Each structure stands twice: as C-alpha cells, then as structure tokens.
Amino acid sequence: MALENNEPTQEWKVGIGAYIALIFAVLFFSGLFMKVEGMAWLGALDFTTLAGKFGTLQDAKSTFVGSGGTSAKGGFLFALSLVPTVMLALGVLEIFTHYGAIRAAHKLLTPLLRPLLDIPGRTGLAMITDLQSTDAGAALTKELYDEKQITKKELVIMVAWQYSGAGLINNYFAIGSALFASLTAPVLVPLVLMFVLKFVGAMIARFTLNTLYRKDFANEQ
Amino acid sequence: MNNNTTPTSNNPFDIFVIGARKGFHIAINNLMPNVLMAYVMAEILNITGAMQAIGAFFAPAMGLFGLPGEAITVLLTTWLSCSAGVGIAISLFAKGMLDTTHITILMPALFLMASQLQYMGRLLGVADVPKKYWPLLMLISIINSCIAMVAMRFFV
Numbered sequence: 001m002a003l004e005n006n007e008p009t010q011e012w013k014v015g016i017g018a019y020i021a022l023i024f025a026v027l028f029f030s031g032l033f034m035k036v037e038g039m040a041w042l043g044a045l046d047f048t049t050l051a052g053k054f055g056t057l058q059d060a061k062s063t064f065v066g067s068g069g070t071s072a073k074g075g076f077l078f079a080l081s082l083v084p085t086v087m088l089a090l091g092v093l094e095i096f097t098h099y100g101a102i103r104a105a106h107k108l109l110t111p112l113l114r115p116l117l118d119i120p121g122r123t124g125l126a127m128i129t130d131l132q133s134t135d136a137g138a139a140l141t142k143e144l145y146d147e148k149q150i151t152k153k154e155l156v157i158m159v160a161w162q163y164s165g166a167g168l169i170n171n172y173f174a175i176g177s178a179l180f181a182s183l184t185a186p187v188l189v190p191l192v193l194m195f196v197l198k199f200v201g202a203m204i205a206r207f208t209l210n211t212l213y214r215k216d217f218a219n220e221q
Numbered sequence: 222m223n224n225n226t227t228p229t230s231n232n233p234f235d236i237f238v239i240g241a242r243k244g245f246h247i248a249i250n251n252l253m254p255n256v257l258m259a260y261v262m263a264e265i266l267n268i269t270g271a272m273q274a275i276g277a278f279f280a281p282a283m284g285l286f287g288l289p290g291e292a293i294t295v296l297l298t299t300w301l302s303c304s305a306g307v308g309i310a311i312s313l314f315a316k317g318m319l320d321t322t323h324i325t326i327l328m329p330a331l332f333l334m335a336s337q338l339q340y341m342g343r344l345l346g347v348a349d350v351p352k353k354y355w356p357l358l359m360l361i362s363i364i365n366s367c368i369a370m371v372a373m374r375f376f377v
Contacts, residue, residue, distance in 0.1 A: 069315075075260025075308075078315060079253040086252060087244035094240025095233050134340055138347035145349060152351070156358075159350050164362035165333045166340050172332055174247045175304045178256070182314055182324040185376040190329040190369075197333060197369055201361040208357060216353075 014107045018100025022108075025096040031186025047092070047187055048180065051085045082178040089177040093169070102128060102169075117161065117202050119154045127161055134166040153209050153217045160205035165194045251304050259298070259308025263316065266294070276318075286370035287326055287377075291318045295327055296334065296366070303335035326373045330366035337362060 027033065033042040034049055043049035054063035061067075065077050096102075106128040110121040126144060130137025141158055144150045150158065165171075172191055180187050209217065230236070266272035272291055280290030291313055299306025310327060313319040319327070337359060345355055 070260070071264040072257055072261050074315065075257040075312065076253065078260070078311065079248075079256035082252060082256070082311075083245065083248040086248040087241040090244030090247065091237040091239075091241035094243070095236050098231075098233075098236045130344075134344050135347070138344045141348040155348065156350060156354050159345065159348050160358050160361055162348075163337075163340060163344055163358045164365045166335070166344055168332060171303050171335060174244065175252060175307050176328065176332060178252060178307055179310060179314075179324055179328060182321045183328065184321045184325045185373070189376050190325075190332075190373065193369055193372055194329045194333055197329070197365040200368065201333075201365045204361050204364065205357065213354075 014100060014103045018104040018107075021096050021099035021101040022104040025093075025101045026188065028092065028096075029186075029191070030188040034186075047089070051088055051180065054081065079178075085177045085180055086174060089173040089180075093173050097132075102132065105131075112199075116199055117157050118206055119157050120150065122149060123154070123158050127158065130162040130166060131169045132167065133170065134162070137162055137166075151217070151220045153220055156209060157202050157206050161198050161202035164201045165198055168194055168198070252307075255302070255304035256308040256311055259305055260312045260315075263294075263309060263312040267316070272318075286367070287374050288323050288370070289318060292323060292327060295319075296330065299331045299335050300337050302339065303332065306331050306335065322377045325377045326370050329369035329373060333365040333369055334362045 028045060029047050031046065031048060033046040036042045054065075056063055063081065065081050069075075069077055106124050109128060110124040113119050113121055113124060113127075123141075123144060126137050126140035129140055141155065141162065144158075145152075145155050168191075172194070176190075183190070263272065266275070272294070275294060276290035278290065279293040283290050283292050286292075295306055295310045295313065298309045310319065310324060310331065314321075314324055341355065345358065350358070
C-alpha cells in the first residue's frame with residue numbers, strides 16, 4: 001500500500017472554532033464546573049447541573065415517580081423521568097457537533113493512527129463517523145476497502161476499533177444518559193476510558209494479526 | 222425514526238431544539254419501551270427466583286469487579302441490545318440490587334460490548350470483515366469491558 005500521501009479529497013475544514021467547540025464539549029460534560037467553591041455560576045456550564053432534578057410532592061420524599069413502583073407501570077413512569085436528560089444531552093451535543101467538535105476530534109485523531117494502530121490517516125474519517133453512527137462508519141469502511149485504499153489487515157484493525165463501543169458518542173449520550181444521574185464519577189470519565197480502550201482493543205487486534213494470523217497477510221503490503 | 226432534523230438555521234437555540242427533538246424521539250421510541258420491557262423481565266426473574274440463582278452463581282466472577290452477581294444480567298443483556306442493557310441496569314438500581322457505585326463501574330463496560338449481536342450484521346457484515354476474525358473482535362470487546370470495569374474501580 002503506497003497510497004499514504006494520497007489522502008481523499010473529502011477533507012473536513014477545521015478552524016479554531018471547531019477546537020473551541022471540542023474544548024467546550026469536553027468541559028461541559030466533564031463535571032469540572034459542577035460544584036466549584038464560591039463560583040456557583042459555573043454550574044451554568046455544567047451538564048449535570050443543567051439536567052436539574054425533579055421536585056417532590058408536598059412534604060414527600062419521592063418525586064412524581066413515587067416509590068415502590070414495579071414491573072410495566074413502575075418502568076414506564078421511571079422511563080418518563082429519563083426523558084429530559086436525554087433531550088438535554090442530545091440538544092447540547094447537536095450544538096457542539098454543529099460548531100465542529102467532531103471535525104476537531106478527527107483532526108486530533110489522525111496522527112495517532114499510524115503509530116498506534118499501523119493504519120493510514122485516511123481511515124480517521126470512517127472511524128470518527130463510527131462514533132456517531134455505526135452504520136455510516138461501516139459504509140465508509142467498506143468503501144475504503146472496495147477502493148483498495150486499505151488492506152484486509154488494516155480493515156480488521158479498523159473494525160476492531162469500531163466494533164467495541166460502536167456508535168459510542170450517540171449511544172452514550174442518547175441511551176446512557178438515562179444512567180448519568182446514578183454516576184458517582186463525572187460523565188466524561190467513562191467516555192474517555194471507553195475511547196482509550198477502543199485503541200487498546202485495536203492494538204490487541206493488530207498484535208494478534210501480526211502474530212497468530214501472520215500467514216493470512218503474507219501476500220499483502 | 223427522526224424527522225425534522227435537518228438544520229435549517231445557524232441559530233444555536235434552533236440547533237439545540239433539533240437535538241432535543243432527536244433526544245425525545247430516542248427516549249420515546251427506544252428508551253421507554255426497552256426500560257418497560259426490562260422492568261417486566263426483571264420482575265419475572267425476581268418472582269421466579271431466577272435472578273437470585275443467577276446472582277449466586279455469578280457472584281464470585283462479578284466480585285472481581287466489585288459487583289454483585291446480578292450485574293451479569295446487565296452485561297448479558299447489553300450484548301443483545303444496548304438499550305435493553307441500560308433498562309436492566311435501571312431496574313436493578315430501582316430494586317436496590319445495584320447502587321450508584323455499581324452503575325458507575327458497569328457504565329463503560331455496558332457500551333464497550335453493546336449490541337454486539339446487532340452489530341455483527343450492521344458493522345462486521347457490512348464492512349465485509351472475514352468471518353474468521355469475528356470471534357477475535359468479539360473477544361476484544363469483552364476484554365475491553367473487563368479492563369474498563371477494573372479501571373472504573375479507581376474512579377468510584
């Protein structure tokens with residue numbers, strides 16, 4: 001594969017605004033602004049603070065969900081209480097994405113790909129896309145392979161990165177936000193850990209392909 | 222699933238509303254039915270005593286991650302469907318079988334091995350990954366989840 005310098009023409013423009021959006025996104029979900037001594041106003045920039053809480057019925061300890069609900073009825077009322085958090089999470093995520101946070105993340109990711117995973121920088125777009133949509137990421141990956149921009153080995157390493165924690169950003173904020181209120185760590189901690197582990201998993205794949213399955217790829221390169 | 226989601230304005234308030242609308246659709250179409258189903262499933266497992274049996278059987282393995290045995294049901298369910306896994310986690314939390322520390326430990330593992338069955342078709346199949354490597358990729362996801370649970374114990 002000698003296509004390293006032949007980057008695809010579809011390149012995202014990343015201006016300073018995109019990096020600012022990414023930094024804001026990280027800070028917003030980090031929990032750093034949640035309870036800063038003497039600076040309660042910073043809470044206006046914090047996800048958990050803005051998600052708020054339900055009030056209680058007069059002189060009671062429970063919210064409108066009540067306590068002791070079971071099965072379908074209990075589940076329905078509890079699920080209803082999750083709706084505002086999911087709406088807030090996706091509303092804010094939409095803004096950060098609009099201002100280029102994802103494009104900035106792509107730019108930052110690209111230089112890591114060759115040294116860590118031994119795959120070309122042009123795969124970055126498909127991988128970042130996977131963070132938002134598994135299906136779109138899969139389609140872009142297939143396109144890269146069909147156009148012979150990546151080898152089979154690179155394909156497997158790329159997909160190892162995508163498969164564990166597929167659709168990460170969307171799943172985490174859309175579905176996982178239902179659990180945000182129960183976290184004892186800032187919302188960003190599990191997200192960063194999952195992002196790092198995606199690389200760890202892909203590095204395990206790279207190592208396994210280079211050792212156990214080495215013969216499969218003898219004719220490549 | 223989503224409609225009216227094409228941004229037509231650069232106004233951040235409008236963009237927020239588009240995202241919030243997506244959130245509402247996800248909450249109503251994906252989350253609520255799954256949470257409801259998970260509550261019902263957990264109730265069945267509880268009434269029949271199966272939850273206690275599963276919990277006792279897996280207690281030693283889950284203990285390695287600082288979790289009660291019942292937590293295995295969250296991981297097994299998320300393997301099939303991410304939202305159902307979250308639903309089970311929520312219902313076990315409501316029943317007091319999991320506390321906030323357990324949820325925090327489980328959180329990254331939930332998504333690192335989420336919906337693997339679905340994504341076999343939607344990712345591995347679509348990207349044309351040779352079937353020979355599918356078990357490797359699944360194993361990697363499970364390894365990732367285990368590492369995540371161990372690592373999260375330092376953050377709770």
